[in-house]
Amino acid sequence: MGLRVGRHSATTSRCPGTLVPVPGALQEGSLRFGEEIPPWFSADDVQKMRLLAGAEVVSKARVPAHGQVLRVGFRAPMGAAAADGDCAAGLCGLAKRPGDLYEVLAFHLDRVLALNRSLPAVARRLGGHLLPYRYTDGAPRPVVWWAPDVRHLHDADNDQNSFALGWLQYQALLRQRCGAGGGAAPGRAPCVGVAHAEWSRLALFDFLLQVHDRLDRYCCGFEPEPGEPCVQEMLHAKCRNPAELALVHILVRRSAPSRLVFIDNAGRPQHPEAKLNFRLLQGIDSFPESAVAVLRSGCLQKMLLRSLYVDRELWDSQGGSEGLRPLLQTLERRAQIFLRYLREHNLGLFRETAAP
Structure with a gap:
């Protein structure tokens, strides 16, 4: 049975989209949407969450000035035109500290409130020999989608802004x-x-x-x-x-x-x-x-x-x-x-x- 996006009806609950799937509902790795995906997630959200939660990590890179964050590249989905780990094609994410798991809740809050300005994020236990041990120690950590076209200032002291603003x-x-x-x-x-x-x-x-x-x-x-x-x-x-x-x-x-x-x-x-x-x-x-x-x-x-x-x-x-x-x-x-x-x-x- 295929998954459907945004089909929950307010007639089944006073709070739309809040029916929790019964045990045994459809599950994809660490994601479980049930028969219907909560209506606040777009098809693009679902695609990126699947990538972050389940795709094989094929590359890693340090992020300048962010010693506890690692950029990881994912294997391209079957049939994709992009190469494995192509960040420009959206096949990368940021692996953050386990203590930053609240960032995953923040993503869900953003979608529930229909703000839609946060980048998709999931909790994931990373593994494999490619990553340093501190990233594969079994602790769940947030993995946040890497948006390839975020605009940064070319200023080493102010590169976390798209423009200077006081x-x-x-x-x-x-x-x-x-x-x-x-x-x-x-x-x-x-x-x-x-x-x-x-x-x-x-x-x-x-x-x-x-x-x-x-x-x-x-x-x-x-x-x-x-x-x-x-x-x-x-x-x-x-x-x-x-x-x-x-x-x-x-x-x-x-x-x-x-x-x-x-x-x-x-x-x-x-x-x-x-x-x-x-x-x-x-x-x-x-x-x-x-x-x-x-x-x-x-x-x-x-x-x-x-x-x-x-x-x-x-x-x-x-x-x-x-x-x-x-x-x-x-x-x-x-x-x-x-x-x-x-x-x-x-x-x-x-x-x-x-x-x-």
């Missing part, structure tokens, strides 16, 4: 509504070509996950502990001078330069609720209606459980539904806090004008 310029382009019919006027900061709505998606995503590295790598929005990297690297002290604050991991793909790409999404599941970083939401005046509808529906945890069930390695390593529940409850509490923020600040919603 906090003050970012706030200015939000006020100017760059990419939403607004634009740079004489004497104002230039726009960077990213659609205005993209910043709303990023802010919502980063708030729920408490990812500070993109919009607030200096930890200016909360009081960090002494052991935080932003303190250890003496970044927090720069909060006194907003002109020195730079945004990091602000990336686009050459094939879609107006859309952001969310990378390095292993946020902070243990970040205390009393220190939630609301600076991540600063300057945003509206949010995507479809994502907010999921947060309001009461279905977020059920949808994420159904989604994460697909990734057996992640599911089993975290103790199944019971083990994952504390993480999902944390996301649910943050979602409710975000919704309260939305109401208290009387912020608007916008509808998608085109397919993501």
Whole structure:
């Protein structure tokens, strides 16, 4: 029986797409979709998840300035025109640390909320003689699809951005509504070509996950502990001078330069609720209606459980539904806090004008 994408009906569950397959449902290696694939995954997502989860690793390469990340090349699928391990053809992934498994949950959250800006990611136990032992020690680790056309600056100190962007310029382009019919006027900061709505998606995503590295790598929005990297690297002290604050991991793909790409999404599941970083939401005046509808529906945890069930390695390593529940409850509490923020600040919603 073939698998079908996006066929779950709301009539079978109050929360669409949340039916967990019964034991013995169709399984492909470490992926188990059941008879129907959750509707938030596209056919392209499924294809890339299959590649990341099951394709043979045929090459490896170090990633400059990222000592604990390894780029791996995969064997091309049968009948593919591309050669094995051809990164330009999308046959590569990044093998990250076991401690970054939260990045896989982040990918599922991105899809459940219909943001569709994160790169596909799965949990996988790597093996074989090609890779160093620390990558084949039996621990599940995130493997994230390598997008071949992400645009990087040719600057050794700033290669994790597609363009240089400081906090003050970012706030200015939000006020100017760059990419939403607004634009740079004489004497104002230039726009960077990213659609205005993209910043709303990023802010919502980063708030729920408490990812500070993109919009607030200096930890200016909360009081960090002494052991935080932003303190250890003496970044927090720069909060006194907003002109020195730079945004990091602000990336686009050459094939879609107006859309952001969310990378390095292993946020902070243990970040205390009393220190939630609301600076991540600063300057945003509206949010995507479809994502907010999921947060309001009461279905977020059920949808994420159904989604994460697909990734057996992640599911089993975290103790199944019971083990994952504390993480999902944390996301649910943050979602409710975000919704309260939305109401208290009387912020608007916008509808998608085109397919993501």
